[in-house]
Amino acid sequence: MQALPPEGDKCSIRYGGLRVLQAALLDRVSAVTRPKFFRDPLHLQIRFDLADEGKRYGATLLRIIDSGVFQRLRFVRQNGLANLVFHGAEHSRFAHSMGVMHVARTMYERISRNMSEPESEDEKFLIQVAGLVHDVGHGPFSHTMEEVxxxxxxxxxxxxxxxxxxxxxxxxxxxxxxDIDPDIPDKLMPFFDKKRRVIDSWQYRIVSSQMDADRLDYVQRDALFAGLRGHGFDIERVFDLLFHHENSIAVDRGAIEAVEAYLVTMDQLYRAIYNHHAVRAATQMLLRLFRRAVKLHQGGNHSVFPPVLGASHPMSELLVQGDKIELDKYLRLTDAAMWSLIDVWQFSDDQILSDLSSRIVGRRLFKTISIDPIDVAKTQSLIARAEDEVARVYGEEARDYYVMIDEPTRTSYKGYDWRPDTPNESIWLTGGGQAPRPLEDEDENAIVTAFKQKRHFPRLVLPEEVREALRKC
Structure with a gap:
């Protein structure tokens, strides 16, 4: 474009209209090519490139984010009821999914660079979409609703x-x-369904494996919002030394300490947050609350899940149709929709529904008692005494809702399995002048060896007043 005279020139009036046009064109070019940025409390800045040779990949990612399907994730908390214990844990599946997309892209770029393999814009787009939408199917309260x-x-x-x-x-x-390519939806399926993989690929492990973008994001994000500042690992070290070995994610031996720290962090978060006794108590209360609501609904009390604007409540549809429910009805199921029900249930004529709802809303959580599953006689005696006390205080029907056995389990690392029909779950080590081998086979790796053991966290969950009565006995 020809340069225009300076502002002070006597011809500037003649060229005034052209100046406006030139500025508009430059702004338009800048708007098209300039990346879009999102501020993120964990990754600081998430970038979307819009200049991708006409394939519209970056613009499509932004449109997916703006879709109603993805925006719904703003109203589904990442950690269920953990915010009742860790008050900062208010973050959503939306924020986590944005982070997973960012981490997935970074992993792909670093692995391609380290392996001296050219990047494919098509492959990178699929990986980013898979990371972005991997959680869009979650219901309210995430995994808790699946248990219900x-x-x-x-x-x-x-x-x-x-x-x-x-x-x-x-x-x-x-x-x-x-709109971009009719084949893209089918090409995404191998990221979520192993049976759809005609040829296995390390790219799929970026989205689903023992050290995938999902885990690398939520381990850091959940610790950050729960206020556990001492829980972390050197993720940049992991990124910079990422490789692939055959169809698995691999790291150079120079990052083994960072990988071990990642596994330790994840193990600690399960103990400190996800399996925290109060979080598990709140989760069990929510499970029993919905158990009661469903029983009342199936018994003919349809006011438990009341119609909305003349249409049946989406929760009643979900109970009948499961994951065959119509998509537009499922989109209405969020944490907010469930909390609105729980708020109304506080005033129900049903004593159990009302009491459990009021306890959850008012954060009057049940307490826990550690139990020894090996000592069966003692455990059964404790449960029987607890149920008798509950029946005395709350009525006979409350036995099924006020005394709960909670036994979450955790295996922090799944090792290599040589059987051909078993997926390879290991993180592989490369470099150092040695042949690639699974992380757990590295000499003297006591951390990983310990994490291969399945651990149990058995507890009895019951009202505080019942626990105190048991202690007095």
Missing amino acids: LKENGVDFHHENMTKRFILEDGSEIFRLLS
Whole structure:
């Protein structure tokens, strides 16, 4: 474009209109090519490149974020009821999914660089989309809702809902992806369904493995928002020394300490947050609350899940249809929708529904007692005494809702399995002048050896006044 005279020139009036036009064109070029940035409390800045040779990959990622399917994740908390114990843990599946996309892209770029393999814009786009939408199928209260449905015999898996949002014509995500290439939805399936993998690839492990973008984000994000500042690892060291070995994620031996720190951090978070006794007590209370609501609903009390604007409540639809529920009805199921029910249930004529709801809303959580599952006689005696006390205070029917055995388990590391039909779960070590080998086979790796053992956290969950009565006895 020809240079224009300076502002003070006598011809500037003549060229005034052209100056406005030139500025507008430059602004338009800048708007098209300038990356879009999102501020993130963990990763600080998440970038979306918009200049991708006409393939519209970056713009499509932004449109997916703006879709109703993805925006719904703003109203699904990442950690269920953990915020009742760790008051900073208010973050959402939305923020986590943004972080997973960012980490997935970084992993792909660093592995390609370290392996001296050219990046493929098509592959990188698929990996970013897979990371972005991996949680869109989650229901309210995340994994807790799946436990509620499973307890009531409802066939539901959030992974199936994720696949439906990608594959079905009525989904906004399906339309956005198909506008670029009708084959993209099917190409995404191997990231979520191992049976759909014609050829296995290390790219899939970026989204789902023992050291994938999902875990690398939530381990840091959950610790940050729970206020556990001492829980962390050197993720930049991990990124810079990432490789792949055959179809698995691998790291150079120079990053072994960072990988071990990552595994230790994850193990500690399960003990400190996810399996915290008060978090588990709140979760069990929520499970029993919905057990009661479902029982009342199935018994004919349809006011428990009241119609909304003349249509049946989406929760009652979910109980009948499971993961076959219509997508537009499922989109209405968020934490906010469930909390609105719990708020109303506080005033129910049903004593159990009302009491459990009021306790959860008012954060009057049940307490826990550690139990020894090996000493069966003592445990059964304790449970019987607790149930008798509950029946005396709250009525006979309360036995099924006020005394709960909670036994979460955790295996922090899954080692290599040589059997051909078993997926390779190991993190591999490369470099150092040695042949690649699984992390757990490294000499004197006591940390990983310990993490291969399955651990149990058995507790009895019951009202505080019942626990005190048991202690007095």
